[in-house]
Amino acid sequence: MAYRETAQVRARKDGVRVAILEAARALVGQGGFRAAQMTAVAAGAGVATGTIYRYFPTQIELFAEVFRDNSQREVEAMLAATVGDGNCTQRLNRALAMFISRALRNRRLAYALIAEPVDPQVEAERLRYRQAYAMVLEKLVQEGIVSGEFAPQDAHVTATALVGVLGEALLGPLLHSVPTARESVADSIIALCLRAVGAKA
Amino acid sequence: MAYRETAQVRARKDGVRVAILEAARALVGQGGFRAAQMTAVAAGAGVATGTIYRYFPTQIELFAEVFRDNSQREVEAMLAATVGDGNCTQRLNRALAMFISRALRNRRLAYALIAEPVDPQVEAERLRYRQAYAMVLEKLVQEGIVSGEFAPQDAHVTATALVGVLGEALLGPLLHSVPTARESVADSIIALCLRAVGAKA
DNA sequence: TTAAGAAATGAATTTGGATTCAATCCATGG
């Protein structure tokens, strides 16, 4: 028994794992998943390609984790925007604005998360996170219905639909970068969503 | 000059081309684009794989054409639903119902057209057709705004958003086949869309 | 120091389908 993993080694290994994830994230944020080839990730992380496989069984699992890390952040940001002062309309407004502004701030990453063609297994993560966004919104919509602030409706369908609105309506601004129009598009999207839930004007 | 293409040959070649497209379409409608391998398409069309390449330069171009053929049909169906009697609300209602019912009737195909992970070049077609759906809806929304039937709004953003609603809200029903709930989901989606455009209740 | 076991390396291999192309078949007009 001449070797046993020490805290020191553990720490370095954790560091390597993080470095790989960050390199992948950087590449995805730059050129999407298509730019995150294993050789590129390895180079970015300062390791050999083979090393990646000591930390992630396949590229797809690495991608899935990158996807989750980034999406989780977005879900939490949106959730954070829903708590606090204000009625349901105001809180929904905040949540939508949060999502939109974050997406527009980091467009390449947002595109990768929202619409870039990816492997089916990564697409499955995407689906899961769309449901996560929807759950955040559903709670809020449900609350608004109960309080009489929103129209009676199937809150689940509505929440899912709002996620669709966000994804689709942002696609244009994400792809064709037109700085001028972005602000107004964001306002239009939010206004539409508020009408959709039947928020009192 | 012992050979020149005759009408007879032309006809047979056209037939082969159609057979290839139909075989591809059948496979896509069955198991999505992932099921439409060149060998499978060739087998379905009753030709050798090499023959496909005398009619389509690459698999991707074949897929793109299959995608266009199918999508074009949907756009036209939706457009047809918008013409005729009724106010804008009723016509919009018809258009949405048409899209939804057609998608639910042919779920595997709808999934392939709406959300299946595909090659970027096919994804580009998808984007183009989403814009085509949006244009149909935009016209209608614009008309409703002018007539005072709908709320003032950016008709382009609204139309794009409605396309997003249709895609996202249908994903669930398309994937997890729950016959019972479908009818009510369709109604919920339409109701939400009508609220979104600010149609008078 | 050293033996034992991990971890890292990166060139070589694998892979799963699309794509090619030499050989063969067919249609045409003379």
Next chain:
DNA sequence: CCATGGATTGAATCCAAATTCATTTCTTAA
């Protein structure tokens, strides 16, 4: 019937990127 040139065939080839693994380099504890 023949010569010409297009059409068809499908086994062999290609491809690009992920993945492997024999070798080398570290780490540890005795």
